[in-house]
Amino acid sequence: MALYWPNKGGSKTRLKAAIISHGYGGQHTGYSFIARNLVAHGYFVASIQHELPTDEPIPLVGTPQLVRRPNWERGVQNILFVRQELHHRYPRLDFSRLLLVGHSNGGDVSMLFAQEYPRLVQRVISLDNRRMPFPRARRPRILSLRSSDQVADSGVVHTLAEQRHFSSTVVTLPHTIHNDMWDGATAAQQQEINALISAFLEH
Secondary structure (H helix, E strand, C coil), X not given: CEEECCCCCCCCCCEEEEEEECCCCCCCXXXXXXXXXXXXXXXXXXXXXXXXXXXXXXXXXXXXXXXXXXXXXXXXXXXXXXXHHHHHHCCCEEEEEEEEEEECHHHHHHHHHHHHCHHHEEEEEEECCCCCCCCCCCCCEEEEEECCCCCCCCCXXXXXXXXXXXXXXXXECCCCCHHHCCCCCXXXXXHHHHHHHXXXXXX
């Protein structure tokens, strides 16, 4: 687990908390450009490792919402565990305004967490999750950044009418593919992603 601390604020200042979940096959250290941006907005950030080399591969055959559900549920438990441990270890962290950020499969995990524990999450940022449907609710607020080369399953992403109703934001990045949404992105791609995240957090 990688931890990122904001510099501002005294030792007694309550800090907003964010948890980043990597894409399948990725590493918890692979989203530092997003973590640093969140830190600039006053967030404490924990980027957690969901998969280990000894884990069974994620199923590639069958209906994803069914065969991958155990993987997502384990990810939800990972987030709950990290949240509890950090709350115990660092009492100044304010988990009442939790922000979840997830790429691809990590975004599916984040959406399932938001659906099962809506009172624990204030905002979710999805980097091109494709399988787990967005919660159809006003809380948490959702920003979804969509790639130019991958399409989500039917019913996953909010429609335009749902975006208006639930105050969510869905943006397609015409120059960014699914596998570029991590530290391997170009400087221009990182700048665009962070600008959209900043606008979402400031609204």
